[in-house]
């Protein structure tokens with residue numbers, strides 16, 4: 001059991017080394033592009049499933065992209081998956097239905113498509129002390145911690161109270177863009 | 189809403205002040221990072237979201253398209269759609285990209301004598317088409333004109349084409365590319381139930397115990413449905429997925445059982461299952477007595493042929509003749525299909541054949557059979573459709589939630605347009621046929637035409653249409669939303685002789701190999717650039733509104749047809765108002781099916797719904813056809829096949845034998861060649877290759893091969909080999925560690941790549957009844973180059 005576990009970890013290490021070789025990090029390990037920039041590069045628009053930024057190395061993506069994510073010291077972090085509940089993990093997860101590998105950097109024909117950028121402005125709050133309202137839908141992102149905690153979380157959206165795991169107790173999803181009619185003061 | 193911006197500034201000011209102070213220094217750093225990052229986004233509330241069905245496959249997922257300043261900038265899966273409940277596949281997620289390729293066609297283009305194309309005006313283009321059609325009709329009669337459309341046509345395009353050619357030009361030379369795709373399923377349902385399309389629906393996925401996929405790589409071809417299957421299995425681990433195929437695919441990776449058979453031997457396997465079930469006493473006698481009649485057709489292989497050899501290589505018009513049969517005859521017939529004999533033909537171990545018989549024969553478990561191109565693109569495709577449905581008829585596992593034979597369509601409106609509107613050379617809307625006087629009369633009356641206007645002579649089916657075109661018998665052809673110069677099998681057989689008197693019009697959104705041989709290219713409006721209606725695999729009719737403007741002078745296909753018709757004095761066929769013609773046209777079309785069991789929802793209702801499954805009666809959709817409590821036309825207590833008048837309102841079980849494939853590997857051509865799609869690309873790739881993410885995932889066609897075969901040939905991953913068939917040759921690079929794993933002696937090549945046309949090698953053999961060609965089986969040789 002232990003042996004098997006170690007073998008898997010070694011494989012994962014090897015794989016991450018290969019995979020992260022051409023990542024956004026420069027030789028001294030300092031990020032040369034902002035995390036938001038890298039995020040945008042991997043998506044056709046905000047909300048599109050990201051392309052897979054490394055080579056194919058396992059049929060089982062959730063071996064590394066597991067519930068907690070897998071940190072490989074000095075190499076990189078395989079972030080955890082935000083939608084284990086919706087699509088399952090392990091043998092029954094069909095990740096490549098939505099996430100594809102890049103086999104080439106070339107394009108077939110030029111395109112004028114410009115996708116929606118992520119809105120990086122601050123989320124709304126009802127008043128200064130109110131918890132911010134979620135600025136995006138939660139479909140396929142039911143595990144908030146995948147993006148908001150851990151090494152893969154971008155600094156600007158990193159949660160400062162990860163020990164509180166019931167996120168929706170305080171943060172609501174905005175499901176409509178129309179405002180509730182303001183109260184009218186009675187004058188009689 | 190109007191004070192949104194003001195409110196945001198207000199909040200931002202607040203946030204930058206006291207809140208940051210209250211929560212400490214981390215926020216400051218975050219603020220800086222946020223400000224320096226990628227350009228400021230659009231507030232999601234500034235987007236207008238509109239609903240539409242996905243443009244790509246026959247699953248018919250609902251999407252919402254985010255539009256900003258007149259351009260589509262995002263999509264999201266429509267959580268309100270019962271088909272996909274918010275999930276999409278990678279094609280669906282990248283939908284908007286296909287509209288914005290830099291080389292979109294934006295003006296009509298006329299071919300010049302030197303082969304170049306010059307812009308011309310719409311008026312000139314439409315006049316020219318009207319003149320060409322008019323001249324062909326005058327000089328050569330109605331057999332010389334044709335329209336070749338698509339299962340990606342909206343209902344409006346298909347209906348306009350049908351009305352114009354059948355009711356105006358009095359020709360039945362109207363075909364969709366669905367002939368290459370769904371025709372065998374149509375003939376399967378017609379021969380057994382006298383009404384097209386499945387009785388079940390997607391709800392069966394969650395209600396069944398065993399799903400048997402017959403040559404159906406759902407993981408790539410109906411991805412969202414496959415993820416529904418996997419989700420159902422996660423929730424109910426007793427559910428099983430059984431994958432029958434001629435190569436391992438991503439579908440096999442997730443299946444409980446994978447059964448590999450020799451190409452074509454599925455005919456024997458289905459009969460082998462029947463043999464065992466009959467022997468084991470698994471037939472549901474009560475159901476059979478009440479609901480089933482036995483039929484037998486022509487079985488002599490010499491009389492039938494394969495549609496591609498000898499005289500049949502020019503014209504294939506074989507017609508089946510049915511006679512009544514019975515269960516005793518079936519018993520004798522099945523004696524040829526003992527497990528040992530079937531195993532010898534198919535290469536499937538006896539134990540697996542017995543397992544299949546157990547699954548179908550187990551009356552305590554629900555069984556859902558699904559299939560798509562593996563069964564339909566088959567030299568005996570209709571027979572295979574009949575055989576799978578037979579398995580359900582003899583066990584009563586039909587018309588029951590969770591138990592049904594379910595044929596899936598490949599294209600987004602193969603059902604809605606090709607099959608329901610009836611854009612085929614022998615059909616009219618709502619299951620009607622041009623050969624039936626009462627059907628023609630019904631349409632003539634609804635359309636206000638003189639009796640006898642619609643011709644009774646069946647037109648050319650697709651394969652014969654292109655053969656007739658090549659001979660020069662067909663003078664004018666208009667191709668819309670499809671790319672036949674890439675997809676017709678045995679491609680080198682069809683051609684263009686520039687000195688001839690023929691005229692080819694192509695309506696397209698991008699330059700293709702087909703537009704490259706056109707005399708006139710028309711720029712079309714696509715998907716959400718116009719209003720539309722599609723119908724998906726589960727009888728769901730879905731409507732969408734125009735959400736963005738088409739580029740340049742692009743116009744929708746239905747408009748193009750109507751404008752030409754008007755110029756030929758056939759404007760009376762389209763008596764609609766300018767500003768509401770979609771709804772008026774739809775309601776006229778809908779009137780032809782009302783009261784027949786093919787009742788579609790009203791346009792008004794469709795506007796507000798995420799699609800509805802017909803028959804829709806009193807505003808209520810139908811999940812299960814022919815079933816009491818579901819189908820409003822069933823007045824009896826259980827099941828009633830009310831459309832099958834010919835069989836006494838029972839379903840027909842057809843005895844269908846095994847026939848060997850038309851071409852099998854031999855000494856000179858030792859490999860099987862199978863062709864198909866991949867998850868990332870739609871058909872000929874004209875849309876999906878223009879989407880960066882999809883192209884970069886699968887940039888070109890390749891040949892998928894068993895590693896042992898590669899070693900034997902002395903080549904490895906990435907090496908280029910030459911594939912040769914009796915018809916053509918093609919160089920491709922070798923993939924041995926791909927997503928699919930063919931057995932030894934078998935290779936697979938996708939057809940999306942216009943730079944590598946695999947259909948130059950395929951054989952133009954056809955199903956004897958549906959005339960749908962078989963893209964899955966021919967023989968090739970392979971050598972290193």
Ligand code: SF4
Pocket residue numbers: 242243244245246247248249272276277278279280281409410411412413
């Ligand atoms: S499964 Fe088919 S309909 Fe659904 S998103 Fe994918 S291509 Fe579109």
